[in-house]
Structures are given as structure tokens and as C-alpha cells.
Amino acid sequence: MARERKLTACQCGACGHFRMPPTPYCPECQCPDMIWPELPGTATVFSFAICTRSPYSGEPLVYVPVVVDLDGAPGARLVSNLVGINAEDVEIGMKVSIDWNPIRDGWLLPIFRPALTEERHETA
Numbered sequence: 001m002a003r004e005r006k007l008t009a010c011q012c013g014a015c016g017h018f019r020m021p022p023t024p025y026c027p028e029c030q031c032p033d034m035i036w037p038e039l040p041g042t043a044t045v046f047s048f049a050i051c052t053r054s055p056y057s058g059e060p061l062v063y064v065p066v067v068v069d070l071d072g073a074p075g076a077r078l079v080s081n082l083v084g085i086n087a088e089d090v091e092i093g094m095k096v097s098i099d100w101n102p103i104r105d106g107w108l109l110p111i112f113r114p115a116l117t118e119e120r121h122e123t124a
């Protein structure tokens with residue numbers, strides 16, 4: 001979660017290895033230093049599932065939990081939800097971009113939408 005619309009990942013301050021979720025010590029070099037670089041907010045779908053019931057109420061509800069590889073942070077994966085797409089159109093390897101879902105008390109939950117690939121070639 002975040003309060004600002006900035007996507008970051010935990011990166012080792014010594015060797016640059018990304019570790020998600022954050023751990024007290026870097027698994028590569030055992031260094032406790034961590035930095036939180038801002039990421040571009042785009043990602044690639046690594047895996048996904050299609051769920052058809054709400055985890056809270058059991059009511060019928062289609063949603064798509066995804067695991068994404070974050071651009072700009074090799075090795076960093078984030079578990080989120082993919083929205084703005086029909087569940088049957090989701091594909092592993094598709095580009096997605098982050099959006100922020102306000103939940104409560106000013107907190108924002110990162111979610112992902114299909115990236116607008118055609119318009120974004122110049123930044124790729």
C-alpha cells in the first residue's frame with residue numbers, strides 16, 4: 001500500500017539486488033541497507049488466476065489476481081489485481097500499467113490495468 005501514487009520496490013543499497021517482499025538482509029550480499037527507487041509503474045504479467053467468487057462474501061464476482069514482474073526492478077514481483085479487462089483476455093507476458101485504488105484513510109492500493117501499448121512505444 002502507499003499514500004502517494006508512487007511505485008517503489010525494495011533494492012539493496014550495496015549490490016542493487018531487488019528483494020520483494022522486503023527482507024531485513026539482502027539474500028545476495030547480507031547487507032541490511034535498503035533503498036526504495038521510484039519505478040516507472042509498468043510491469044509484465046508473470047502469472048494470473050481467474051476467480052469467480054468474492055473472497056469476503058462468497059458472492060459471484062470475477063476478479064483476476066496477478067503476479068507481475070515490475071519494470072525497472074529486475075527480479076521484483078508484486079501480487080496485485082488486474083482490472084479493466086475481460087478475464088478471458090488476460091495473457092501471461094502482457095504489459096500492464098499501475099493504477100491506484102483508494103481504499104480508506106487516504107491509503108492507495110496498487111492495481112494494474114492493461115498498458116496502452118500502441119501509444120507508449122516511444123517510451124519503451
Ligand SMILES: [Zn+2]
Nearest residue numbers: 012015026029
Ligand atoms: Zn545486496
